[in-house]
Amino acid sequence: MLISNSFGLRVKAKNFLSIDTPEDLSKLDAIKDNSILILGACTNVILNKDINQTIVQVNYKDIKMFEDYLSVGGGVDWVDFIEYCLNNNLYGIENLTHIPGSVGAAPVQNIGAYGVEVSSFIHSVECFNLLTKQQETIDRAQCKFEYRNSIFKSKNYIILKVNFIFPKTFEPDLSYPALANYLIDNSINTKSLTPQLLSESVKNLRNSRLPDPRLEPNVGSIFKNPLVKTNDFDRHFLIGHKWEQDNGMTKLSAARLIELIKFELSIPETLRIYENHSLVLINNGEASFDDVKSLLDQIGVKIFNKFNVELEIEPEIISS
Numbered sequence: 001m002l003i004s005n006s007f008g009l010r011v012k013a014k015n016f017l018s019i020d021t022p023e024d025l026s027k028l029d030a031i032k033d034n035s036i037l038i039l040g041a042c043t044n045v046i047l048n049k050d051i052n053q054t055i056v057q058v059n060y061k062d063i064k065m066f067e068d069y070l071s072v073g074g075g076v077d078w079v080d081f082i083e084y085c086l087n088n089n090l091y092g093i094e095n096l097t098h099i100p101g102s103v104g105a106a107p108v109q110n111i112g113a114y115g116v117e118v119s120s121f122i123h124s125v126e127c128f129n130l131l132t133k134q135q136e137t138i139d140r141a142q143c144k145f146e147y148r149n150s151i152f153k154s155k156n157y158i159i160l161k162v163n164f165i166f167p168k169t170f171e172p173d174l175s176y177p178a179l180a181n182y183l184i185d186n187s188i189n190t191k192s193l194t195p196q197l198l199s200e201s202v203k204n205l206r207n208s209r210l211p212d213p214r215l216e217p218n219v220g221s222i223f224k225n226p227l228v229k230t231n232d233f234d235r236h237f238l239i240g241h242k243w244e245q246d247n248g249m250t251k252l253s254a255a256r257l258i259e260l261i262k263f264e265l266s267i268p269e270t271l272r273i274y275e276n277h278s279l280v281l282i283n284n285g286e287a288s289f290d291d292v293k294s295l296l297d298q299i300g301v302k303i304f305n306k307f308n309v310e311l312e313i314e315p316e317i318i319s320s
Helices: 022-030 078-087 177-185 195-209 254-264 289-307
Strands: 012-019 036-038 045-047 050-058 063-065 070-073 122-129 134-139 157-164 227-229 242-244 249-252 271-273 281-283 316-318
Touching (some): 012 022, 022 157, 134 157, 177 195, 271 289
Parallel strands (some): 012 050
Antiparallel strands (some): 070 157, 122 134, 227 249, 242 249
């Protein structure tokens, strides 16, 4: 069957299994572990044209409020989840507005935007362990959340539900410069800021910088912002495009690094680097997996050779 994906690559999979109810999990017994590929909305993957595995997709759509947490099915669209939170006075997650994908995919790479990461609100994750063949609940500490990383990158778990906890009061996180500047530029008084207004501001800011994948196929940021040891680089290096972190580390702007070597790249006509944000790669039409992989490798090599900085690809590359 053909697999829809936000990068617009033509992809065909051998088999497909939708997990709609707990009973559907028994169907996994007939599939060899190494032939299972777990996918959500396919908004953060680069897929080869032929996938010789069984695609497994979770379609739990329920949202249920418990006394201490909110339980959300892994198949719920992330945009719908944000809307639910706004309508039910669940605070803190406004900065993650307008991120494409599903709730079940969010913990995998610990999605983040404008200074906020989803792990800050996760209580636990309910999943199916492919090694033990049992359902289990993994609490936040066991998830081993890091920048764009978690235990779920191991591919040993199928996320069924994500349980969230939220602050009792609205305390907006405006630490990210681009968001703070947007509010200033649009004369939005932070003292009168509401969750709905902050969410709408984030949406507008994202739309001004990132293209709609339905119109211009893309997977968002194509590289992660690299973390380097602060003392390994001259203090003037990439000034204005870096952020000091804890423990003597600095986060560099991958977008700025790409801008500095963009003129050296050999880019096929099927692809282009987005005019408003150098971290976004656009499929102009008929791009192939090999086109994409070759260009990403080319960017990585040039930046390493020129700046001694190693870039890590953010979307998952699935070659077969």
